[in-house]
Amino acid sequence: MKDQDLTVTITVDKSPKEAFDAINNVRGWWSEEVKGGTEQLNDEFTYKARDLHRCTMKLIEVIPNQKVVWLVLDNYFSFTEDQTEWKGTKVVFEISGQNGKTQIRFTHQGLVPQHECYEVCSNAWTGYITGSLYKLITTGKGEPNPKES
Template sequence: MNVHSPLVIDLADSLRYRQACDASTQRVFAALTQRDLIQAWWRGTVRGLGTIGGQLQLCLEGTRPGIVVEVTQAADGAVDWLVTDDRGHDGEWRDTVIRFRVRPCGGTGSIIDFEHEGLTPAAACYETCVWAWQGFLGQLAEVAEGPVKAP
């Protein structure tokens, strides 16, 4: 399984990827809900709680202001983040929804279905975000698969 090359599926109303991962669904879910693990794949400062009802502040490139998300779902292999504030993309992410769906694949692996609902090709940041989400998903797989590396 080539775990660090997500399949890009971009649509008119959202950006979608499918990422294979050589880690259990539990490890992937932990990497989506535990602040220290989110920070390891996000590669910027992360503050807050990644559990349902929590709020996360995700900085860009270390400590540059980024986005604030409300965790609206975090159970049964599904994690949803509603973007409530966006200072890193000129507001283009505000009111979009970032969705992760994790399911088993093979004996010990997982598939991560990712969607950034509301991020469309009309957004000025779209091309940069296509590239950035590819990197984030590859880093998410790496974090879930093994020892956490410092950002």
């Protein structure tokens, strides 16, 4: 069985550059708790959602206005037994022009239905991509997780 990786596609009435810039503004759509660089090749950043989830990402491919790839270096979920499910997986954003619009194809390579976190993670990613990232690209304001006090 192939093509089991989680994939979510959105289309926006904005330029590929606007989509690319929004994707790299990780604090603007995923979480205000992101620490580290999120735009340049080899940048590393950490994501934290309360005591539920922590991960470290490294940008391993950055093609302006076309593609961004994160490699998951480290990951922790409070709700799974297997803490290695995300380690070594890749989060891929592919940007392309489609009939005057811009398509963003998000794929979490290695996040497959057999994983314990799949249902929770696929629902979360789908919400962030179709909701928060979409809004950031189209309106300039996303809905990231707020800073924790």
